Amino acid sequence: MARVVVDVMLKPEILDPQGRAVQGALGRLGLTGVTDVRQGKQFVIDIEGDLEGERLELMHRLAEELLSNPVIEDYRMQVLPDAQDVAQ
Amino acid sequence: MSPRVGVVTFPGSLDDRDAARAVRIAGGEAVALWHGDDDLHGVDAVVLPGGFSYGDYLRCGAIARFAPVMASLVDAAKGGLPVLGICNGFQILCESHLLPGALTRNDSLHFICRDQRLRIEDTSSTWTADYAAGQEIVIPLKNGEGGFVADERTLDMLEGEGRVVARYLEVNPNGSRRDIAGIRNERGNVVGLMPHPEHAVEELTGPSTDGLAFFTSVLNSLVASS
Secondary structure: OEEEEEEEEEOOOOOOHHHHHHHHHHHHOOOOOOOOOOOEEEEEEEEOOOOOHHHHHHHHHHHHHHHOOOOOEEEEEEEEOOHHHHHO | OOOEEEEEEOOOEOOHHHHHHHHHHOOOEEEEEEOOOOOOOOOOEEEEOOEOHHHHOOOOOOOHHHOHHHHHHHHHHHOOOOEEEEOHHHHHHHHOOOOOOEEEOOOOOOOEEEEEEEEEOOOOOOOOOOOOOOOEEEEEEEEOOOEEEOOHHHHHHHHHOOOEEEEEOOOOOOOOHHHEEEEEOOOOOEEEEOOOHHHOOOOOOOOOOOOHHHHHHHHHHHHHHO
16 A cells, blocks of 8 residues: 655746735735745545556656646655555 | 537536537537547537536646547647637647647636637637638637746747737736737647637627637638638
């Protein structure tokens, strides 16, 4: 059992109107000094067996082609060895 | 026999019926295509309609891009089949990399619904040949994620090659870079457009009939080449 965590963020040069709206709300709620907020997505994927070889390559490819859009987003993928350990 | 124009229905498509109706009003035969069927049924052109395919989950158009019909469509488009993507269809074309760039959340964060003035900037595409260069039109616009973005190099390339098909006039409703409302591929057979020409094909139901020429353009081009 493995757990894959993929974080997807808009590239720095892409305007993030949602992040900007959140930044405004943080300020209105009294948090001073917020200079930037970027909003992203996290995918947590549990998968049977060890993730290696061709399956790991495919996971990487799908993180790039499906979970993110390389035109506007960057992704970061971590493979954690055991979902049970992670859950504890 | 009039040309056959396929209109793809995905789960969550909204404007497939209006697109089919626009094809018929323009004088073509509309053919319903289904996302789960990889057969294009011999159509002469395809419209990817507006809506919220797969609920806009993940990213707009990101899941539709991998529908069985899209594998056939991408191959056919690369071979020259005319394809028009409207709104969600434009998003699907970008996700499929048939067109460069991407559509992102409107900079205002509001869903915008208005009659929008545009300028047709390129009349060399299969879908805009019936317009006059520089012609101004008014057609409905309705989107939440219609901001066209691409890196500066891509934007310069689109401008340099005359591939900006339509530009927003008066107001930029969604933060699109360089007021871009629509673009085409290099060959001119694939066009993506954020506003909705299929809702402006009849006086009774639209703000104008300015959208009709998108559909007559492709039909005339198909008749001329047959």
